[in-house]
Structures are given as C-alpha cells and as structure tokens.
Amino acid sequence: MIRTRLFQCTCITLCLVLTFPLAARGSGDNSGELILNVYCYDSFSSEWGPGPSIAESFYEASGIKIEFNAPGDAVTVLNQLILEKGKSHADVVIGLDNSLLIRVLDAGILEPYESHALDTVPSELIFDETYHLLPFDYGHFAICYDSELLPLPPTSLEDLTADKYTDSLVLMDPRTSTPGLGFLLWTIAVYGDGWPEYWERLRPSILTVTESWSQGYTLFTIGEAPMVLSYGTSPVYHVEYEGTHRYRAAEFSDGHIMQLEGMGIISGTDNRDEAEAFIDFMLGEEAQTALVMNNIMLPVNSELTLPQSFEMALHPDKIVSLPDGFPDTDEIEELINRWTEVFSH
Amino acid sequence: MKNRGRQLGGTWVLLWPALFWTAAFAVPLIAVAVRAADSITELVHLTVSPYYRGLLGFTVKQAGLSTIASVIFGLPGAYYIGRYRFPGRSLLKSIATVPFVLPPILAVLGFILVFGNSGLINSIRDSFSGGEAAPWKILYSLQAIVMAHVFYNFPLTLRIVGDAWSALPQSTYYAARSLGAGRLKTLITVDIPRLAPAILTAAVITFLFCFLSFAIILVLGGGPELSTLEVEIYRLIKYQLNFDRGSALAMMESFIALGLLIVYVRADSWLRKRTIDDALNSGAREPERIEGIKAVPAIIYLVPALFLILAPLLSVVLHSFIVRPTRIAPLQFSFRHWARLWGGGIIGGSVPLAAVLRTLILGIVVAITTTLTASFAGWYSSHRSGRTVRVLEAMLILPLGVSSVILGLGYLIVANRIPSGNFIRLVALVGAHTVMALPFAYRIISGRLKEISPRIPQAARALGAGPLKSLFSVELPLARPALITAAVFSMALSSGELNATIILAPGDFTTMPLAIYRMIGSYDIFGACALGTVLIGISIISFLTLDRYGEISF
Numbered sequence: 071m072i073r074t075r076l077f078q079c080t081c082i083t084l085c086l087v088l089t090f091p092l093a094a095r096g097s098g099d100n101s102g103e104l105i106l107n108v109y110c111y112d113s114f115s116s117e118w119g120p121g122p123s124i125a126e127s128f129y130e131a132s133g134i135k136i137e138f139n140a141p142g143d144a145v146t147v148l149n150q151l152i153l154e155k156g157k158s159h160a161d162v163v164i165g166l167d168n169s170l171l172i173r174v175l176d177a178g179i180l181e182p183y184e185s186h187a188l189d190t191v192p193s194e195l196i197f198d199e200t201y202h203l204l205p206f207d208y209g210h211f212a213i214c215y216d217s218e219l220l221p222l223p224p225t226s227l228e229d230l231t232a233d234k235y236t237d238s239l240v241l242m243d244p245r246t247s248t249p250g251l252g253f254l255l256w257t258i259a260v261y262g263d264g265w266p267e268y269w270e271r272l273r274p275s276i277l278t279v280t281e282s283w284s285q286g287y288t289l290f291t292i293g294e295a296p297m298v299l300s301y302g303t304s305p306v307y308h309v310e311y312e313g314t315h316r317y318r319a320a321e322f323s324d325g326h327i328m329q330l331e332g333m334g335i336i337s338g339t340d341n342r343d344e345a346e347a348f349i350d351f352m353l354g355e356e357a358q359t360a361l362v363m364n365n366i367m368l369p370v371n372s373e374l375t376l377p378q379s380f381e382m383a384l385h386p387d388k389i390v391s392l393p394d395g396f397p398d399t400d401e402i403e404e405l406i407n408r409w410t411e412v413f414s415h
Numbered sequence: 416m417k418n419r420g421r422q423l424g425g426t427w428v429l430l431w432p433a434l435f436w437t438a439a440f441a442v443p444l445i446a447v448a449v450r451a452a453d454s455i456t457e458l459v460h461l462t463v464s465p466y467y468r469g470l471l472g473f474t475v476k477q478a479g480l481s482t483i484a485s486v487i488f489g490l491p492g493a494y495y496i497g498r499y500r501f502p503g504r505s506l507l508k509s510i511a512t513v514p515f516v517l518p519p520i521l522a523v524l525g526f527i528l529v530f531g532n533s534g535l536i537n538s539i540r541d542s543f544s545g546g547e548a549a550p551w552k553i554l555y556s557l558q559a560i561v562m563a564h565v566f567y568n569f570p571l572t573l574r575i576v577g578d579a580w581s582a583l584p585q586s587t588y589y590a591a592r593s594l595g596a597g598r599l600k601t602l603i604t605v606d607i608p609r610l611a612p613a614i615l616t617a618a619v620i621t622f623l624f625c626f627l628s629f630a631i632i633l634v635l636g637g638g639p640e641l642s643t644l645e646v647e648i649y650r651l652i653k654y655q656l657n658f659d660r661g662s663a664l665a666m667m668e669s670f671i672a673l674g675l676l677i678v679y680v681r682a683d684s685w686l687r688k689r690t691i692d693d694a695l696n697s698g699a700r701e702p703e704r705i706e707g708i709k710a711v712p713a714i715i716y717l718v719p720a721l722f723l724i725l726a727p728l729l730s731v732v733l734h735s736f737i738v739r740p741t742r743i744a745p746l747q748f749s750f751r752h753w754a755r756l757w758g759g760g761i762i763g764g765s766v767p768l769a770a771v772l773r774t775l776i777l778g779i780v781v782a783i784t785t786t787l788t789a790s791f792a793g794w795y796s797s798h799r800s801g802r803t804v805r806v807l808e809a810m811l812i813l814p815l816g817v818s819s820v821i822l823g824l825g826y827l828i829v830a831n832r833i834p835s836g837n838f839i840r841l842v843a844l845v846g847a848h849t850v851m852a853l854p855f856a857y858r859i860i861s862g863r864l865k866e867i868s869p870r871i872p873q874a875a876r877a878l879g880a881g882p883l884k885s886l887f888s889v890e891l892p893l894a895r896p897a898l899i900t901a902a903v904f905s906m907a908l909s910s911g912e913l914n915a916t917i918i919l920a921p922g923d924f925t926t927m928p929l930a931i932y933r934m935i936g937s938y939d940i941f942g943a944c945a946l947g948t949v950l951i952g953i954s955i956i957s958f959l960t961l962d963r964y965g966e967i968s969f
Contacts, residue, residue: 112917117925118937141827141918145653149824152656154831237532237552243633245650273638277532278555281633284935288524289634291940292734294531307938366938399655406650413640414469 104134106344109147109336110164112140120364124357131351134344144170144248151179151336161339162348164206168197168330169251172398175202180334183346187353191370195330203332206352207367210302210326211252212319212384213239219296223320227260230297231271239275240286240298245406248329249283253299254409255397256327259390269412302326302384307366309379318382325388331367428791428882432811435788435853439846440814443825450658450828457663467647471667474643477557477632478625481564485621486614488565488723489572491716496573497580500702501713508577509958511570511724512903516911516954518928519630520935521947525727526563526635528734530554535730555637563631566723568624572617575859578900579613580606581702582866612686616858619679623672623815644668648820658824665818672816673809680808684800687865728951735945752941767930767946771953774910774927778957781848781909782902785856788849789901793861794886798872808861812854819914822847826918837921844924847915852905859904863897864890903961910954 108115115121115138125136141150144165151158155177166174174180180202188196188204195205213230215223220238224230230239242250254265261268277295280286290298302319309315333352335345351357358369362376368383369376376383397405448454461467495501496508514522529535532550540551553559583606591601629645636642644664651661705713738749756767792811796804814822826847833839867890875885891898913928920926925933927950934943 113933113936115922116933116937117930118933118939138922140922141830146827149653149656150827150831153828157831159831243639243646245639245646245654246633276638278634278637279639281630284932285520285523285630285634287938288520288935288940289527289531291938292524292528292531293533294527304938311938364937403655410639410642413638 104341104344106134106136106162106341106348107139107160108136108162108164108348109139109141109151109158109160111144111147112142114138114165114365115140118364120357120360123360123364124352127356127360128348128351131356132344132347134347136348148173148177152177155179156338158336158338160336161341161345162333162335164331164333164352166203166332166334167248168203168328168332169248169255169396171198171203171332172396174334175200176398179337181337181339181342183335183349185346185350185353187350190353190373192372195370197330198332203334204349204353205330205370206333207358207361207365207369208328208330209367210328210384210386210389211249211256212300212302212304212326212386213297213322214290214300214304214317214319215297216290216293216316217318218316219293223318224297224322225320226323227257227268227272228324230275231268232275235275235297237275237277238296239272240277240289240295241279242283242286242299243279243281244409246281247283249286249299249301250279251402252327252329254405255392256390258405259327259392260324266408266412269409273413301329301367302386303366303368303380305382305384306379309382310363310366310377315382319384321384321386323388325390326384326386327390330370426795428795428886429807432788432792432853435784435846435849436810439843439850440817440822443822443829444817445825446828447658447662447821447825451662453659454662454666457660458666461660461663461667467644467664467667470642470644470647473641474626474645475671477560477564477641477643478622478628480557481561481568481625482618482622484561485565485568486572486618488720489569489617490576490614492569492573492720493576493580495705495713495717496577497583498703499705499713501705505959505962506955507717507721508574508962509955510728511573512907512958513728513951513954514567514724515570515904515907516950517947518911518913518931521731521931521943521950522563522567522727523631523634524940524944524947525731526566527554528730529726530559530562535726554635557636557641559635559637560628560632560641562723563635564621564625564628566727567631568621569720570724571621572614574900574904575617575620576610576613578859578896579610579862582863582896583609585701608686612683612862615679615683615686616862619675619812620815620855620858622675626672627668627816627818629819645818645820648818652820652824662821665821668818669813669816673813676809676812676816677805680805680812684805731944732948732951734941735948738941752939752945756942756945767927767949770925770927770930770946771949773924774950775953775957777845777848777926778906778910780845781852782906784845784849785852785905786860786898786902789853789856789860790886790891790898792857793864794890796861797864797867808857811857814850815854823914823918826915830918837924840919840921841924844916844919847919848909848912849905851912851915852908855904855908856901859897859901860894863894867893899961899964903958906957906961907954910950 110121113119121138125138129135139160141147144167147163148166148170151160151163154160163180175198182201183204184201185204191205195208197203197205213224217223224232224235241253244251244254257265257268278289280289283300286298287300287304289295290300300319305315305317305319308317333349335342335349339345353371355371355374358371358374361367362369362374362380492511496504517525527534530553531537532552532554536553537550540548587605588601591605596604627645628643629649632641632643633646644667648661648664648668651657651664655661735752736748736750738747738751792807796807833843871893872885872890875889876882880888911928913932916926916929920929927946931943931946931950934940934946
C-alpha cells in the first residue's frame with residue numbers, strides 16, 4: 071500500500087513537471103517573425119508598467135515583435151550588458167539613467183544614434199552629447215509629503231533639518247538605491263564640500279534609511295512617516311488612480327536635481343534598422359503617452375499634452391546639477407565611504 | 416557484521432543530489448570565481464581593515480542575538496506542539512510557517528503596521544494617553560532587527576524541535592519516570608539531551624539566515640550605522656562592479672559559515688552517537704492534553720507568541736480591506752484594492768490568478784524534487800560513516816552559507832548561456848530553488864533516518880529487499896513526518912523566493928512574490944496587501960493539508 075502511494079506520488083510529479091511549462095504562457099511560436107530583444111528594468115516590462123502596451127502598439131505599427139528581458143533594476147540590466155559585452159542577445163536597452171551615463175560610455179556597450187525624432191525633445195533634456203543614450207522620460211527627485219499629517223511642508227533642504235521634523239523623513243540608502251544616490255548628489259550639488267555637515271544636521275529628522283525606493287515609499291503610504299524621498303511626479307499616481315490629492319511634492323528653493331531615463335542601441339546588433347525604428351517609436355506620441363500614464367514620469371516629447379492629473383506634478387522653477395557632472399565609480403565610492411562615516415559616530 | 420549490513424547500497428544514489436548541487440550551485444559560483452581572480456589578495460587586505468572588521472563584528476553580533484532569542488522563544492512552542500494535543504495545534508504549526516513564505520518587504524510592512532511609530536501598539540497607547548505623548552519608538556534599532564528575525568525564524572525551532580519531541584520514544588521516558596524522576600528531571604536529563612541535535616540544527620540554520628539577512632537590517636535598523644557584510648557585498652558587486660572585493664567579502668562570510676558548519680556536523684554526529692544506542696523506537700510517546708493548571712503556562716506562552724506571528728500577518732490582511740478617505744474620516748471597509756486586483760483597472764485580465772497557480776505548481780514541484788534529493792542523500796549518510804559523509808553533509812548545507820548576492824550574480828552570468836526557451840529556464844529555476852531548500856530538507860530528513868534503528872533496514876534486506884526497495888518501502892515511510900516537514904519548508908521557501916526568480920524565470924512567468932514586488936514598485940501598496948493576503952491564505956491551506964497528510968498513521 072505504501073508503495074502504491076509512492077508510485078502515485080511519482081506519477082503526480084511527472085505529470086506536474088511535464089505540464090509545468092504550460093503554466094508559463096507559451097511564446098516562441100512565432101517563427102519567421104522579426105523579433106527585437108529589449109533589455110529593461112523589471113518595472114518597465116511588468117504587467118503594471120508601460121512595456122506591454124508599448125510593445126503591442128509597436129507591433130501593430132511595424133510588424134516587429136518585442137521581447138523584453140528584465141533581470142532586475144536598471145543597475146542589474148547595465149551589469150548584465152557589461153557581463154555579456156560583445157555577445158549579448160540584446161538589440162536595445164531601455165532605462166539606464168543619467169547617473170549611469172559615464173559607466174555606459176566607459177563600458178562601450180552602445181552604438182550612437184542621432185534620431186530625427188529628437189527634434190521634438192528640448193535640447194536641455196538631451197543629456198548625452200554623443201547620442202549613445204537618448205532620453206525617453208524624466209523627473210525630478212523631490213521630498214513628497216502627506217498633506218494631512220504635515221500641513222506645512224519644508225521649503226528647502228535646510229528646512230528639513232528643523233526640530234519639528236524629528237523622525238519624519240524616510241530616505242533610501244545610496245549604497246543600494248538610485249534615488250538614494252540621487253539625494254546624496256542633490257545635497258552635494260547644493261552644499262558643495264559642506265555636505266557632510268549638512269547630513270549631520272539632517273540626521274535627527276531621518277526615521278530610517280531603506281534599501282529600495284519601494285520599501286521607503288511603502289513606509290510613507292502606510293503613514294509611518296509624513297515625508298519620503300521620491301519623485302516630483304509621485305502625487306500624480308494618487309490623483310490618477312486613487313482620486314486623492316493628499317500626497318504632494320514639496321518644492322525646494324535650493325532647486326531640484328533631475329533624473330533622465332535613457333535608451334540606446336546595443337553595439338553589434340544585427341537588427342540596427344529595427345532598433346532605430348523602435349527608438350523613434352519610443353519618442354513618438356503613442357509611446358510617450360503610455361510612459362506618462364504607466365511610468366508616472368514626464369515626457370521628453372514637448373508636443374505632448376499632459377493629462378489633468380499632472381497639475382499635481384512638481385514643475386520646479388530651479389534645476390541644480392553637479393558642477394563637474396556625475397561622479398564616476400571611484401568618486402562615488404569615496405563619497406559613500408564619507409557618507410557612512412557621518413552615520414557611524 | 417553490523418558494518419557490512421550498512422555498507423550495502425550504492426554510491427549511485429548520490430548522482431541525483433550531485434547533479435542538482437553542481438548545476439544550480441557550483442556552476443554559478445565558479446562563473447563568479449573566474450571573474451574574481453584577485454579576490455584572494457583582496458581578502459588579506461580586508462581582514463586588516465578596521466571598517467570591515469567592524470561590519471563583521473556587527474554581523475556576527477546581531478545574528479548571534481537573533482539566534483539565541485529565536486531558539487529560546489521557539490522551545491516552549493516546540494514543547495507544546497511536540498508533547499500536547501490541543502485545539503488549533505496544526506493551525507498554529509501552519510501559521511507559524513507563513514512568515515517564511517512572505518517576501519521580506521511584506522513581512523517588514525506587517526511589522527511596521529504593528530510595532531511602528533504609527534502602528535497598532537502606538538495607536539492603542541495614543542487612545543489612552545489622548546495622543547499627547549511622543550510615539551513609543553520600538554523599531555529602528557538593534558532590538559527591532561532581533562524581533563523581526565525572531566518573527567521570521569522561531570518557526571524553525573518550533574517545527575524542527577517540535578517534530579523531534581513528538582518522535583521521542585516512550586520507553587526511556589517511562590523508565591525514567593518509574594525510577595522516580597519527576598517531570599522536570601525527566602525533561603532535563605532524558606528529553607533535552609535527545610533533542611540536542613534538533614535544537615542545534617534549528618540554531619545553526621537560524622544563525623546562517625540572520626548572518627546573511629539584508630532588507631530587514633536596513634529598514635528596521637534605522638540607519639547605515641547598523642549594516643552587515645551582505646549590504647556591503649551588494650553594493651560592491653552591484654554598484655561598483657568590484658567583483659574582486661565583493662567576492663573576497665563573500666568568501667569571508669562563507670569561511671565563517673563553513674567553519675560553523677564543520678563544528679556543527681561534528682557536534683551533531685557526536686550528539687547522535689550518544690543517543691542512538693537505544694534499541695528500536697518502539698512507538699512514540701502518547702501526546703497529552705492541556706488541562707487544568709497546565710493551561711496557565713501554556714496560555715502565558717501561546718498568547719504572546721500568537722500575537723507576534725498573527726498581528727503582522729493580520730495587519731497585512733486588514734489593510735487590503737480598508738480605505739480611509741481623509742485623515743479625520745473613519746476607516747471604511749472596502750473591496751477597492753481587491754477589485755483593482757481582479758477586474759480590469761490598471762491590470763487587465765487576471766494576472767494575479769495566474770500568479771497564484773504558477774506559485775503553487777512551482778512550490779509543489781520544488782517540494783517534491785527537494786524531498787527526493789534530500790532523501791537520497793540522507794539515506795546514503797545514514798548508512799555510511801566517516802569522512803565522505805561529513806564532506807557530503809557540509810556540502811549540502813553550504814548553500815545556506817553563501818551570499819545570495821554572489822549566487823544571483825552567478826545566475827546572471829549563467830543565464831546568458833542558458834539556451835533560451837521557457838522550459839529550460841523553468842528547469843533552471845526549479846534547480847535554484849531546490850538547492851536553496853536542500854539544506855533544510857536534508858537536515859530534517861537525514862536526522863530522522865539516522866534515528867531509525869539499523870536493524871529495521873537490515874531485516875528488510877535479509878528478507879530479500881534491494882536497497883532501493885528498502886528505502887522506499889521501509890525507511891522513508893518510517894520518516895514520513897520528517898518528509899512532510901521538509902516538503903513544507905521547501906514549498907514555503909520556493910513560494911516566497913524572489914532573487915533567483917527575477918533572474919531565471921521566463922519573462923511572463925510572474926509568481927506571487929514577483930507580482931507583489933512589482934505592485935509595490937508601481938505605488939500599489941494596498942493592492943500588494945491584497946495579493947499578500949492570497950499568498951498567506953494559500954500557504955496556510957497547503958501547509959495544513961500537508962501536515963494532516965503527515966500525521967495520518969498507518
């Protein structure tokens with residue numbers, strides 16, 4: 071009897087293993103069709119991101135099928151491309167931002183492409199003069215706040231250090247998160263060499279420093295802290311999908327630092343023409359609208375009319391940037407070592 | 416004579432475990448090692464750096480504290496689960512395993528909803544003090560890290576030691592009692608020494624888990640001053656692409672883990688040798704009922720224990736059902752988050768439903784492959800002794816002591832070489848999950864197999880059964896509770912795993928943790944709570960079913 075049961079178990083296992091691939095919706099049955107391999111960060115191609123609808127409309131427009139590969143966040147994508155250099159399956163990469171530009175250019179993984187579709191993009195948004203990485207959307211790092219917990223938001227970085235904001239701010243770790251690094255660079259852009267002293271003053275206001283943006287924003291949404299480091303466009307999500315104007319982005323008189331997300335063509339691709347067509351498509355109205363609605367970022371195409379909910383997005387008067395551009399890997403390592411020192415005494 | 420009986424049976428059973436271990440563990444690690452040729456020189460450099468020594472010190476300290484707290488907190492629970500029958504016992508076992516399944520982000524969320532500055536405890540306190548007092552800051556400190564680790568890991572002690580307790584033979588117990596030993600004396604002199612291997616197993620696994628813990632430490636620790644080697648490895652590998660130094664740090668971690676494992680494997684076989692001399696396990700002790708005065712200590716323990724597990728889980732469930740239009744307005748019950756999950760909205764179709772199905776099937780497949788692999792290896796080691804077995808034991812538990820960042824990097828490198836195609840990627844995913852679950856499954860199953868008196872399989876063999884037949888028809892059925900526990904843990908680990916899944920799964924193979932992670936990543940935190948509720952629900956049901964199956968007596 072025991073043996074029968076084990077036999078049954080074995081049969082069930084075999085059945086499960088054999089039917090297992092069915093649980094993944096089949097693909098790869100489109101032999102003969104042109105397929106463009108696009109590497110992107112996970113939330114771009116996910117069911118909740120802009121990827122699927124862009125791929126669909128691109129297929130309708132051109133007959134070229136898009137296959138996404140998303141091994142993690144943007145940094146993971148870059149790492150994979152560097153590891154695969156020269157023999158990558160990828161044709162196009164989407165989602166490497168301006169903070170990664172130096173590394174992208176140093177790695178030599180992209181081919182330049184001066185797209186005619188860039189005509190609709192304001193020149194100050196074209197962050198790579200060599201045209202390896204072309205912008206497709208952008209935003210500003212900002213402190214978002216819950217207007218019901220905090221009727222009077224801070225108005226500058228210095229203001230954040232006030233006593234009334236003790237334990238009120240959630241930040242991200244610059245060692246593990248892009249916005250976290252963005253905020254550190256923001257304080258450097260504003261305070262120059264005086265940034266470590268600024269962080270000393272800021273420390274009492276920080277409730278915690280999270281690993282990722284997702285964790286930090288979660289703490290903020292459940293009301294654990296009234297302020298979080300996020301994007302100037304974050305309030306738009308809550309208006310568009312939850313119908314509430316409660317969450318807002320604070321405008322700082324020091325100015326804001328920009329994040330520009332870029333895309334590019336992988337060196338040595340066999341599908342250069344199709345890759346160019348896709349990049350042009352990404353800058354067109356249809357894809358830009360999908361990006362605005364599902365990535366909750368600002369479009370680079372200046373001809374696009376923004377939906378009503380974008381009135382809640384921050385349109386800062388002043389933009390700051392680092393005087394010498396983004397630091398390279400070694401400089402970032404030095405900054406981060408200095409940053410951890412501020413916390414460890 | 417006895418030895419010859421043990422030597423029968425081939426080494427070929429190790430083929431299957433070796434295959435998994437090599438493909439899903441050794442190959443990715445070698446792929447990293449090839450790219451980190453200078454890590455040995457880095458290693459020397461690191462050991463003299465005060466910064467890294469400080470990191471190491473804190474890593475060991477928090478893991479040690481967390482382990483002690485988890486074991487102490489889990490032991491009474493193991494006692495009640497192992498020795499008593501009471502209403503809700505199997506439910507308690509199942510619920511206690513759920514934190515294991517939860518992706519860390521949801522566990523942290525539940526934790527903050529209860530213990531946070533504006534969490535449940537503080538709002539109760541507020542309503543008494545009139546909201547004047549500053550919040551009671553429980554989290555964002557070392558104690559918060561330890562609490563969260565206890566929440567995550569005490570089920571290990573509860574289940575592993577609990578199962579061992581219920582399998583203790585009645586003969587020695589009654590012998591001690593009839594010779595005049597009291598309950599307490601019997602507990603200390605008879606039970607605890609026999610449970611020592613199980614307690615040691617639970618402690619070692621807990622320590623390694625906490626040693627490599629990552630997200631919990633960053634969020635709940637409150638700042639970068641409390642950070643671990645794993646955070647540093649993550650940064651070096653991912654942001655600096657400094658494979659040499661990252662691998663060197665990971666090697667430091669693994670050396671410590673390996674050292675611990677060697678001590679553990681030796682201590683384990685020493686402890687078992689002292690207790691195995693007993694003859695046949697002539698039936699386990701009858702479980703008792705909690706009655707009268709015995710209920711007092713039970714309640715004193717079970718109520719706070721239940722609160723620690725249930726409160727964070729229930730807050731996740733609760734938050735999927737409530738909306739609060741404005742701060743002053745009362746909370747409202749609503750299906751809004753659930754409606755977003757299943758009907759249209761931002762998500763077309765029913766992605767979550769498919770995700771539930773995939774997670775379940777993946778979990779079951781992993782549970783079966785892991786249990787089978789662990790059974791083969793456990794059978795081998797229970798019939799042999801000496802150096803080969805010790806090496807095998809250390810190898811099988813080693814995946815617990817290797818940084819997940821390094822393994823992830825290995826998968827990233829290997830993923831490019833895996834021929835594309837959904838089936839191959841899924842097989843790779845099952846392999847990765849199996850290797851992760853193997854250390855648990857192996858410890859649990861081999862521990863049980865070693866307790867079976869060697870005379871039983873010898874009798875089977877004498878009656879003409881081959882080694883495989885003896886394994887499948889005699890030994891494994893005798894170890895059924897252990898097989899079930901191993902399967903439960905494997906399934907739980909697989910159902911909550913995110914890091915390997917995100918790299919290895921084919922593009923459209925969204926599992927529950929992936930869906931939760933993506934929803935939180937696109938602002939929909941309460942939708943993620945709803946999906947988390949589904950995950951909690953199906954985990955409880957699957958564990959209950961499995962446990963029930965494990966307790967049917969032949």
